[in-house]
Amino acid sequence: xxxxxxxxxxxxxxxxxxxxxxxxxxxxxxxxxxxxxxxxxxxxxxxxxxxxxxxxxxxxxxxxxxxxxxxxxxxxxxxxxxxxxxxxxxxxxxxxxxxxxxxxxxxxxxxxxxxxxxxxxxxxxxxxxxxxxxxxxxxxxxxxxxxxxxxxxxxxxxxxxxxxxxxxxxxxxxxxxxxxxxxxxxxxxxxxxxxxxxxxxxxxxxxxxxxxxxxxxxxxxxxxxxxxxxxxxxxxxxxxxxxxxxxxxxxx
Amino acid sequence: xxxxxxxxxxxxxxxxxxxxxxxxxxxxxxxxxxxxxxxxxxxxxxxxxxxxxxxxxxxxxxxxxxxxxxxxxxxxxxxxxxxxxxxxxxxxxxxxxxxxxxxxxxxxxxxxxxxxxxxxxxxxxxxxxxxxxxxxxxxxxxxxxxxxxxxxxxxxxxxxxxxxxxxxxxxxxxxxxxxxxxxxxxxxxxxxxxxxxxxxxxxxxxxxxxxxxxxxxxxxxxxxxxxxxxxxxxxxxxxxxxxxxxxxxxxx
DNA sequence: CCCTCTTTGTTAAATAATCACACTTTAAAT
DNA sequence: ATTTAAAGTGTGATTATTTAACAAAGAGGG
Numbered sequence: 074x075x076x077x078x079x080x081x082x083x084x085x086x087x088x089x090x091x092x093x094x095x096x097x098x099x100x101x102x103x104x105x106x107x108x109x110x111x112x113x114x115x116x117x118x119x120x121x122x123x124x125x126x127x128x129x130x131x132x133x134x135x136x137x138x139x140x141x142x143x144x145x146x147x148x149x150x151x152x153x154x155x156x157x158x159x160x161x162x163x164x165x166x167x168x169x170x171x172x173x174x175x176x177x178x179x180x181x182x183x184x185x186x187x188x189x190x191x192x193x194x195x196x197x198x199x200x201x202x203x204x205x206x207x208x209x210x211x212x213x214x215x216x217x218x219x220x221x222x223x224x225x226x227x228x229x230x231x232x233x234x235x236x237x238x239x240x241x242x243x244x245x246x247x248x249x250x251x252x253x254x255x256x257x258x259x260x261x262x263x264x265x266x267x268x269x270x271x272x273x274x275x276x277x278x279x280x281x282x283x284x285x286x287x288x289x290x291x292x293x294x295x296x297x298x299x300x301x302x303x304x305x306x307x308x309x310x311x312x313x314x315x316x317x318x319x320x321x322x323x324x325x
Numbered sequence: 326x327x328x329x330x331x332x333x334x335x336x337x338x339x340x341x342x343x344x345x346x347x348x349x350x351x352x353x354x355x356x357x358x359x360x361x362x363x364x365x366x367x368x369x370x371x372x373x374x375x376x377x378x379x380x381x382x383x384x385x386x387x388x389x390x391x392x393x394x395x396x397x398x399x400x401x402x403x404x405x406x407x408x409x410x411x412x413x414x415x416x417x418x419x420x421x422x423x424x425x426x427x428x429x430x431x432x433x434x435x436x437x438x439x440x441x442x443x444x445x446x447x448x449x450x451x452x453x454x455x456x457x458x459x460x461x462x463x464x465x466x467x468x469x470x471x472x473x474x475x476x477x478x479x480x481x482x483x484x485x486x487x488x489x490x491x492x493x494x495x496x497x498x499x500x501x502x503x504x505x506x507x508x509x510x511x512x513x514x515x516x517x518x519x520x521x522x523x524x525x526x527x528x529x530x531x532x533x534x535x536x537x538x539x540x541x542x543x544x545x546x547x548x549x550x551x552x553x554x555x556x557x558x559x560x561x562x563x564x565x566x567x568x569x570x571x572x573x574x575x576x577x
Numbered sequence: 578c579c580c581t582c583t584t585t586g587t588t589a590a591a592t593a594a595t596c597a598c599a600c601t602t603t604a605a606a607t
Numbered sequence: 608a609t610t611t612a613a614a615g616t617g618t619g620a621t622t623a624t625t626t627a628a629c630a631a632a633g634a635g636g637g
Contacts, residue, residue: 075584094624105586110625126378126594126624135375135384198450198466205473214450214478216468221457226466326603327615346593357617362594378593378625 078104079112083121083131088184089155090134093127099152151181153282153306158182160304160325161244161280165191171242172270175200175225178246178280186210194240196266197225220260227262235273243274247295249288250281252316255296257289264292276301283308297322330356331364335373338383345380371436405534405558410434412556412577413496413532417443423494424522427452427477430498430532438462446492448518449477472512479514487525495526499547501540502533504568507548509541516544528553535560549574 078101085100086092092100097109113129116122122129158181165171167189173179175197183200188207195201196215204212217228245267247256256279258264271277271294279300286309297316302323314324330353337352338344344352349361365381368374374381410433417423419441425431427449435452440459447453448467456464469480497519499508508531510516523529523546531552538561549568554575566576 107587108585111585123375123377123382125376130375198453201450201471202454202476205471205476208473212471212473213480214466214468214471216466216478219453219457219464219466221460221464224454224457226468228465359595359618360616363616376594 075112079116082109082112083116086116086122086129086131087133089131090184091125091128091130095128096152097128150282150284153284153308154178154181155185156306157280157282157304158185161278162186164242164244164278164302165189167191169241170194170239171244172240172274173197173200173243174245174267175223176246176248177223178282179244182244182280194238196227196263197223199224215266217262220263225263227260227266229262229265235269238273240270240274242276242278243270244278244280245270246280246282247290248285249290250285251287251289252297252313254289255293255299256281257291257293259290259292261292264294267294271295271299278302278304280304281309282306283310286310286313327364331368334361334364335368335383338368338374338381339385341383342386343377343380343382347380349380405536405560406430406433407437408558409532409534409556410437413530414438416494416496416530416554417441419443421493422446422491423496424492424526425449425452425495426497426519427475428498428500429475430534431496434496434532446490448479448515449475451476467518469514472515477515479512479518481514481517487521490525492522492526494528494530495522496530496532497522498532498534499537499542501542502537503539503541504549504565506541507545507551508533509543509545511542511544513544516546519546523547523551530554530556532556533561534558535562538562538565 082097082101094106094109094113097113098106101109113122113124116129117124120132122131123135154177157178161182162185165186168191170192171194173182173193173195175195179195179197179200180203183203186204186207188209190209190211192211192213193204194213194215195204196217198214198219201212201214204210215226217226219226247258249257258267277295277300279295279302281303283306297320300322302325303317304325309324317324334349334353337349346358346361346365349365350358353361365374365376368381369376372384374383406429409430413434414437417438420443422444423446425434425445425447427447431447431449431452432455435455438456438459440461442461442463444463444465445456446465446467447456448469450466450471453464453466456462467478469478471478499510501509510519529547529552531547531554533555535558549572552574554577555569556577561576569576
């Protein structure tokens with residue numbers, strides 16, 4: 074019981090690199106904070122993790138990252154995004170060709186994705202760097218102007234990338250959604266890029282954490298009927314779920 | 326004085342592996358605890374240390390534990406590369422438009438570059454991420470297939486990026502140089518990319534640390550006469566320096 | 578079934594880190 | 608050289624995290 078839990082903690086930590094105690098508590102609701110603390114203490118003694126203020130980080134993580142800051146802001150709704158990423162990761166099959174956007178959720182997805190032989194196109198450079206650690210994944214970065222807020226690129230020229238490319242799958246996320254305005258984002262060119270991706274992709278999977286619902290951003294790039302599967306978290310409202318299912322969209 | 330103190334802290338930390346804030350206070354009685362905290366914070370952002378409760382520990386220390394891959398490539402001639410990067414950073418002026426390659430030296434350069442209004446094109450995603458921290462720099466990433474060993478992209482399609490683009494400057498580095506074979510690298514498509522860059526760039530500055538001299542890599546992308554300035558370190562052999570200066574190339 | 582050892586939970590106290598503000602030094606511009 | 612702006616620093620109050628001590632609950636052996 075203890076041993077197993079500790080192993081599991083070590084495993085999760087290796088995958089995510091860094092976790093707060095709060096996140097661990099959610100992951101292990103059966104035990105108290107103090108117990109988790111003691112587990113972390115033991116793992117530290119074994120030299121497998123390093124305890125930092127507020128949580129812990131995996132030693133492996135430290136060993137691989139070079140210039141990147143470990144302190145990078147703990148983003149909003151992290152937990153929901155990880156849940157979504159884990160679901161999405163199960164959808165990636167051997168040999169597939171897929172497009173992944175550059176958002177935070179895609180970032181988590183790229184950590185969860187198995188190291189299988191497949192082709193991934195992305196416009197997110199943080200996503201690309203994360204994926205670069207998987208030996209078997211073939212990565213193509215869509216170039217263009219870099220937006221500093223979300224570390225993703227886009228450019229009108231990117232079109233040329235897609236002319237002779239087809240995707241089995243596009244897994245993207247939006248920063249806002251309402252039934253009337255559909256899926257929207259903050260950048261005109263990113264919106265254009267996604268529209269193009271949608272045309273080339275055979276299936277479109279949308280990752281949408283529930284905090285995005287009811288918000289509207291300037292540029293709509295898709296409507297309900299444009300997607301095939303919606304991947305979301307447990308707080309997703311039932312009435313919205315019904316709405317999607319009416320349009321034959323799988324909600325998971 | 327801040328810079329020096331931070332360097333000193335990093336040095337001590339590298340040496341001792343781990344220190345408490347209290348120890349640091351004794352080491353630096355001239356400044357307050359808060360200042361030291363802020364220094365540690367900055368070092369953490371730079372990825373050189375990890376802050377732990379009560380103090381900090383050096384990343385190198387952690388890496389040593391089961392030290393592997395990371396230390397391999399990044400450590401080769403680091404000091405020379407930083408010197409070169411610092412020299413190169415002085416060459417970037419306000420409003421300029423420049424191309425930067427994706428190599429390790431470019432990575433250091435992007436840390437040193439001042440945060441001024443300018444346009445930088447690069448095919449290195451680690452470089453792009455580093456540059457993203459500067460508010461005023463406009464970054465464009467050249468897309469393409471990602472090479473996992475050096476985190477840079479290239480693709481035949483990248484050509485389209487350059488059709489309507491001009492660079493004042495291209496600052497690149499080679500992985501090998503001999504007078505006969507010129508500047509060479511390990512990848513065919515990267516070599517192609519650089520050739521294109523050279524055509525569009527008004528001036529070409531080559532960063533070459535002395536460890537590259539006398540080596541030959543498969544793909545030559547430039548010869549002595551193709552560059553305008555050579556930026557190198559103090560170990561650069563005199564006879565080579567003379568060689569470059571014969572061709573009216575500034576060696577700095 | 579009882580005893581004992583390990584694991585776990587609960588609290589209060591100690592410790593460390595953050596924040597916000599004011600002050601000081603350094604650098605830049607004219 | 609003088610003024611202005613920017614970067615760096617110190618202080619005290621505030622907030623958050625960790626530790627430590629002790630009590631309760633399980634698990635296994637005799």
